[in-house]
Amino acid sequence: LSQSAPVWLIAVPGLLVGVGLGFSSSSMVVAAQSVVGWERRGVVTGANIFARSIGSAVGVAIFGSIVNATLASRISHAPAAIAGSLSSAKDVESLALGGRGQAGPVRDFVRTALYDGTHRVFIALVVVAVLGALVISFMPRHTTQLVFDEEAAPTGH
Numbered sequence: 001l002s003q004s005a006p007v008w009l010i011a012v013p014g015l016l017v018g019v020g021l022g023f024s025s026s027s028m029v030v031a032a033q034s035v036v037g038w039e040r041r042g043v044v045t046g047a048n049i050f051a052r053s054i055g056s057a058v059g060v061a062i063f064g065s066i067v068n069a070t071l072a073s074r075i076s077h078a079p080a081a082i083a084g085s086l087s088s089a090k091d092v093e094s095l096a097l098g099g100r101g102q103a104g105p106v107r108d109f110v111r112t113a114l115y116d117g118t119h120r121v122f123i124a125l126v127v128v129a130v131l132g133a134l135v136i137s138f139m140p141r142h143t144t145q146l147v148f149d150e151e152a153a154p155t156g157h
Contacts, residue, residue, distance in 0.1 A: 003115045025052075040148065063121045070117035074109075082109050 001009060032048050033041045075086050085106040 003111065037148070063124060066120050066124060067114070067117035070120055071113050074113035074116065078109060082106050086110070 029045055029048050032044045036044050075083075078086055082105060
């Protein structure tokens with residue numbers, strides 16, 4: 001995507017990914033539940049939701065760090081004519097959103113820096129997607145029900 005891409009060109013793929021992940025979420029929970037007995041389904045469901053929450057938090061942290069590092073690098077190497085206008089993060093945010101009525105090279109510089117950061121996030125997402133597809137390709141194609149034999153487990157006495 002270019003910097004001048006319309007919002008719908010970003011929103012439509014985002015919507016499709018969201019719908020796809022939403023539909024696959026239920027399937028993943030059912031698949032995980034199907035390999036354990038009824039007495040352990042709550043544990044499996046909770047573990048699934050917990051892992052998804054941790055993955056989301058870590059993902060947001062990593063991808064946010066990519067954007068922040070890119071933005072910090074671009075701002076620290078800003079041309080002298082622009083550097084004086086980039087005094088704080090609040091100013092940068094205001095400039096990126098078009099606030100303060102400021103148009104011109106400073107706002108364009110900040111938007112380009114954010115574009116570069118977002119572009120790097122999408123590249124990282126492609127790498128994660130390819131790695132995920134590789135991991136999924138090595139998963140077993142059959143399932144067997146797990147049996148937890150409570151009597152055979154060591155009691156610790």
